[in-house]
Amino acid sequence: MEGTILVATAGQGVLSSADDGRSWYRIPPGQEVEFDAVVRCLAVHPADPQVIYAGADVGLVRSDDTGVTWHRVDSPMNGMHIWSLAIDPDDPDRILAGTGAPSRAAVFRTTDAGKSWDRLPPEIPEFCAGVNRPRILTVTWDHVDSGGAWFGVEEGGLWRTRDRGYTWQRVDGTPASLPDGVTNSDIHSIVVLAGPPKTIVVAVVNALFVSQDDGRTWTRQDTRRKYGIYYTRLVMPIPGTDELLLGIGDATPGTMTKILYSTDLAQTWTEADLDTPANSTVWAFGTHPADPSTVFAGTKYGHLLRSTDAGRTWTKEWREFPEITDVAWTPAVAAGPGAH
Numbered sequence: 552m553e554g555t556i557l558v559a560t561a562g563q564g565v566l567s568s569a570d571d572g573r574s575w576y577r578i579p580p581g582q583e584v585e586f587d588a589v590v591r592c593l594a595v596h597p598a599d600p601q602v603i604y605a606g607a608d609v610g611l612v613r614s615d616d617t618g619v620t621w622h623r624v625d626s627p628m629n630g631m632h633i634w635s636l637a638i639d640p641d642d643p644d645r646i647l648a649g650t651g652a653p654s655r656a657a658v659f660r661t662t663d664a665g666k667s668w669d670r671l672p673p674e675i676p677e678f679c680a681g682v683n684r685p686r687i688l689t690v691t692w693d694h695v696d697s698g699g700a701w702f703g704v705e706e707g708g709l710w711r712t713r714d715r716g717y718t719w720q721r722v723d724g725t726p727a728s729l730p731d732g733v734t735n736s737d738i739h740s741i742v743v744l745a746g747p748p749k750t751i752v753v754a755v756v757n758a759l760f761v762s763q764d765d766g767r768t769w770t771r772q773d774t775r776r777k778y779g780i781y782y783t784r785l786v787m788p789i790p791g792t793d794e795l796l797l798g799i800g801d802a803t804p805g806t807m808t809k810i811l812y813s814t815d816l817a818q819t820w821t822e823a824d825l826d827t828p829a830n831s832t833v834w835a836f837g838t839h840p841a842d843p844s845t846v847f848a849g850t851k852y853g854h855l856l857r858s859t860d861a862g863r864t865w866t867k868e869w870r871e872f873p874e875i876t877d878v879a880w881t882p883a884v885a886a887g888p889g890a891h
Contacts, residue, residue, distance in 0.1 A: 559590040559877040569885040583623040593879040594636040600883040606633025617885040651686025681706040703738025731768040740785040790840040800832025804851035827867040837878030849875030
């Protein structure tokens, strides 16, 4: 495979391989993010595959050489922990970033590729019931309806904008107040599929919610009842398709996991085959439009899995990692000092 695999970790920064996983390298010394940093998320620029953004414990960092060197993007998030990033596929200069524990949870937006940033409403409470300090685990642009975006908070609800982030509405609720809605405030992942029909999929801690009427009503899928395990960590589209991948485990960090795929807009799911039982819950998927059939998955306790058939079957890579927080791959091949 031509390209570079990047694995973000909680404690060893970003490890990367440009020789198809045969060898791995950490961030070299002298960067504006430490080689043993906590890095929570990765985002590959959709138009320039050498450009990688990472949300770290020092704020937002960027590499312009496929992860060989990194510099901090000066922003109001300096020194804050960034948990999620979303680059607008229709306008890559427009990026959303979500912060969280141990920092205050907030959403930030740039419209000029990081030169300037706005802190967006709403104000997220400093503390919550489930995880002490909230963290924004997921942000996504609505590529179907321009100007739309979503973010989800662990724990603090599901939020939506229709005007590029100037105003937001909280759209989750309790069964009594919102009987056909998202009835859990512990939001893990959000995906928008073009369809038809347009489909919005929200993963909460113990279920999936699916809407095909632009969020007016939702259908709940109970993951424990369907699959025997409940911890619904993430859902991810296969680039250029309406196919989906779903990662669920038995707990956090968990001792086992299942990966499932859907080809019918999240109506039904098929369990994928793993050649090696995973040691914990799947925590991240990594894809790229350059080769939608190639997908990487990382577990909480460091297994890296690869699929070459869009998530139907998976093989475990030889290398094991510290706690994996995110995975990405890019068709650009790293080169230069400390190259892989």
